Amino acid sequence: MSKQSLKVVCSGTGYFSQFHYDAWSRLSNVNIVGVCNRTKKAADEFAEKYAIPHSCDNLESLLMLTKPDLVDIITPPATHLTAVKIAARLGIDVICQKPFGETLEVAKQMVKIAEEAGIKLIVHENFRFMPWYRKIKQVLDSGSLGDVLNAEFRLRTGDGQGPEAYLSRQPYFQHMPKFLVHETAIHFIDTFRYLFGEPKSVYADLRRCNDNIQGEDAGIILFDFGNNMRAIFDGNRLLDHATTNPRRTMGEMKISGTKGELSLDGEARIWLRGFTEHKASELAYQWNDQNFGGDCVFNTIEHILQHYLTAQPIENTGKEYLANIRLEEAVYQSSFEARKIPLQSQTT
Incomplete structure (x- = not known):
């Protein structure tokens, strides 16, 4: 089912996350409603920079408060399984950075959790x-x-x-x-x-x-x-x-x-x-020589947004990514x- 707009929570404020926040903020029909980081100060700084209304150091609390359509996980692989479990319990779709989990077994476990919960699990594979x-x-x-x-x-x-x-x-x-x-x-x-x-x-x-x-x-x-x-x-x-x-x-x-x-x-x-x-x-x-890799993070996120707005097929699902x-x-x-x-x- 297509949507008119998208509510997004971003988790993570490391080096590469800047490209995610920039991409989401440049798209119409998107509202970043929350930012999470294990360090509250870093979350607050990103919230101020990108005019995000809520910041928190606890992902589950933030998701329960903001009730987004999806959460963009921009944190290291060791955190992915826990984040997917939290989102699955709350029925919230997930975008997950790569490396997707620490091992194939962990990745397969995340795919199974998402399928059983009926949520979408998308890998942010931008190349x-x-x-x-x-x-x-x-x-x-x-x-x-x-x-x-x-x-x-x-x-x-x-x-x-x-x-x-x-x-x-x-x-x-x-x-x-x-x-x-x-x-x-x-x-x-x-x-x-x-x-x-x-x-x-x-x-x-x-x-x-x-x-x-x-x-x-x-x-x-x-x-x-x-x-x-x-x-x-x-x-x-x-x-x-x-x-x-x-x-x-x-x-x-x-x-x-x-x-x-x-x-x-x-x-x-x-x-x-x-x-x-x-x-x-x-x-x-034609291409944009900006940000990382010809603005590929924006291109990836725009592709994901169009999936939600127009129901076009998504290329990089978690299940398909297991082949990689x-x-x-x-x-x-x-x-x-x-x-x-x-x-x-x-x-x-």
Whole structure:
């Protein structure tokens, strides 16, 4: 059933939450009615900044007071299960940041809780809503590249060197036992699925290049999509790429087909070169170079809002997102066991 407007509570005031509050506040038909944080002072500060009427350090109390349509959980994975349980008891829909829960089992538990309570559970997976990937998807669907046989994304954020790596923005990155894949490559697992479909197998070789952090920060992941189509994620957070903003695209992509080749550069320019042609031409498209990743948080939240206003299908439900987490676990298994993992063997 469609709605005329949406009442939202946001939980969390960490670094990335600023993009959520900004997006909600820019949309008509939306009222942020409450902000929650474990530190009341931080909640109060965000309430003042975004003109939110209620702030609290207790999520259940805030939800009972404000009775929103949905709660946007922008807190670390360890908090997700409790938040979903609270919302489910009160019959309130949930948007949950990624990483979605701490493990596949926790994620499956949250999906089950939501289903039994009859609430919607949506994962805030925003990379597929980066405008360049929406445009690339249009190109792929048009068939202008022919049969796509190879794709590669080279992640080069340049923020992972030395003892100060990540401290200025997200210091908890240093202490994550699983880092590159669990925190970052999960975005590209989802994006590859969005662009190319479901992979048949995966092979991974992960490593740690900065001894000052706990988890892996570099690695290569090979996805076999069948029909001779393969994609490579080649990630290293210590290295950079040619760009005026290394957090815009976070790297470079190339997709090759039997009729041509598409390239994405660090300035978010998309280039098309026909098969046998010497030069590539830039593909024009509109996008906003603001906030994070071409304003992808706004694009994601706008997509979710349209689901409520017009009942259009939602792309990123919690249940569907379990496929990404199964793939993540297969990546770690592959690297640990040094072998290709057939994804058909992954249990539901």
